[in-house]
Amino acid sequence: MEYETPLFFHVMEYAKRADRDVVDMVSGTPDWEPPESLRDAVREYADLESDQFQYPPSEGLLELREEIAARRGVDAEQVVITNGAGEANYLAMARALERDRGSEVILTDPVYPYYPGKTTILGGTQRFVATDEDGQLDPAAVRAAASEETAVIVVNTPNNPTGAVYPEETIEALVDIAEEYDAILVSDEVYDHYDLSGEFASALQFESDHRIVTNAFSKSMAITGYRVGYAIFPPTLVENAKSRHMLVNVATTRPGQYAVLHALKETGPDYFEANRQLLRERVETFTDALDAADAEYTTPQGSFYVMARFDGYPGTLENVERLIDEAGVAGMPGEAFGDSRTDWIRFALVTPRAETAAERLAAYFD
Template sequence: MNNKILSLLNNNLLTVTPSLIRSFDEETSKIPGIIKLTLGEPNFNTPSHIKISGIKAIVDNKTHYAPNRGIFELREAISHYLQRHYNLTYNPKSQIIVTNGASEAISTAMNAFLQKEDVVLCPAPAFGLYKNLAEINGAKYIEIDTEENNYKLTPEKLTKYLKKYCDKVKMVILNYPNNPTGITYSENEIKRFADVLRQFSVVVLSDEVYSEFSYKERHTSFSQYLPEQTILVNSVSKSYAMTGWRVGYLCGPTEIISNLGKVHQANIATIGTMNMFAATEALNNGDLDIQKMKLDYKKIRDFVCKKLKKIGYKIAPAEGAFYVYVKIPTDFKGTSIDYARQLAQKAHVAVIPGAAFVKGDQRSFRISYAASIKDLTKALDNLEEFTARRQSNGQNNSLSCS
């Protein structure tokens, strides 16, 4: 590439690293016989009635440009869904934008709010997209370490960081149930966070894409207790096994949504019209689909957690989503990437190293149990054999990947 052109790129972009989740998944996919427990991809097909709705939209020639904020039928379905499931009130005419998946919803919000030297606070470990978007915009991304508290942020620690960075804090990001840890927050905890944040002039980006998969207790949306400061992000991708349809949405106060709409319009204008009709069907008539998937995920979670503990691993409380965050044995002296590579090459199990979710490294790895029970059983058996071999061969400190 012409270096003169390269030098014209946004300097912030040059320092941002690509997603380690994607690159590590690609790296390990080349290993023969690998069992992939890497990506957050539901192990279900989109329910038939939703697919039929998308097909019907195509047959009915609903294939032309849709309004920038999405078809009204879908915005209305989102509004009704949020009211029915989480007791939220959003006007479909003025407080909802349909986006190209949750990723674009997050991107739209962060690009709209963040400027150079703004501070973004985010509990860590966290999905890497938040850090990258903050840094592209020249903002300072500050991780709040939660490992010592079983990966949970506390109101006291949040207050400490808000006071430390004071009026430089522009945004606080909450993602729960959390990717990668699977932890989530109770209604009382959400109330306490809201009480803290109400005292500061900050926007809360609440990423709740795994809201339907909360196993400990019913999910409470942050928007219920601080709607005037909250940008809510959600999608149909995980809850209805519709990752490839790319339908997400963001909700917020009318004037904020009006301005976020400008960013959304400039980025993509609108998403696929037929996809929106499929999502409308999902939100209106897919509650039973969610219940079935949630029941299956919970059974699989229980099986996976029990087996991991039997092997000897320490894990974070897997209260939601479809991930288990696993601590690397203390006798292993390498990085999380080293350990994950050993698992891939010696046990033929692909996981995501903890380095994908923090700025430096974290001696953990993420397992996605959104996989078949056959693959999970084989993967866990392989992990058990791998662990036993390391112990019996006295290779506790080996970094060899041969």
């Protein structure tokens, strides 16, 4: 079996080696502050008794699982604390595929590249369904692609890379399709706090044994390095997921869980709204500059990515490297996300230098 190293790493390394100043718009790493209560909890943790530096329960600290469960309207036994959303998605896809219900994984195009990568690792077969020009997914196209071999349907809302937010009727229809084909809908909702449209709907709104919801605090609390995520499983699927988590990772960081728990309890909605407002302002500034460059672009309904298409400049790796060398801006090639956006380049608006990057792009393509 051959594994491909994600292009993210190649582009980031290329940008680091550049002979000029480069604005990094490659990775989705928030540049804003984490909640102050989280910093306080980290300081507090350093002075706890030594037993608090040992293994936590494998499925996660009970109090954190209970806090998540109360907020999401599920039982704490359904919640598994994971090493970020990355492991949560791995566990969800693995659990869906090991039911011996087929090996096909339905993915969107464009797609976050880690989902196809996980499909390969788990021995599944990829089947892609194209979204429309706004990144919206038509449930009828998913139903047409589904078959008796369909084990998993993976969606991400708000979406990376398109910024689309799937409305309630789309999510409800996807749950229905999963039930109809005895498949599992895996709904990755890691950007839920960055819904700019008011249209976000969680798959948890629909009671079903055929959906798993994954999430993490990496983006919402600007702590991608803490690796605290979670998956919410139906009762029928959770025990084997806990076993796989224990065998692969043993447990998730105890101090990270402690800090997240305190931040959940003590951080008000103003923190999250301030970050959304910052993002709205960056989207406006960045897209204004793309207008000046006569570029076509997506305006995100959520998450923090903009995809842009420049006339005569397809989104290949070679062109992204040229953009680094000649304009001093690093984005991700559209070809990294599938076949449907190969003319596009994705930019992450998680840098205080987003305006500088916009000015450079406008000047370069003028």
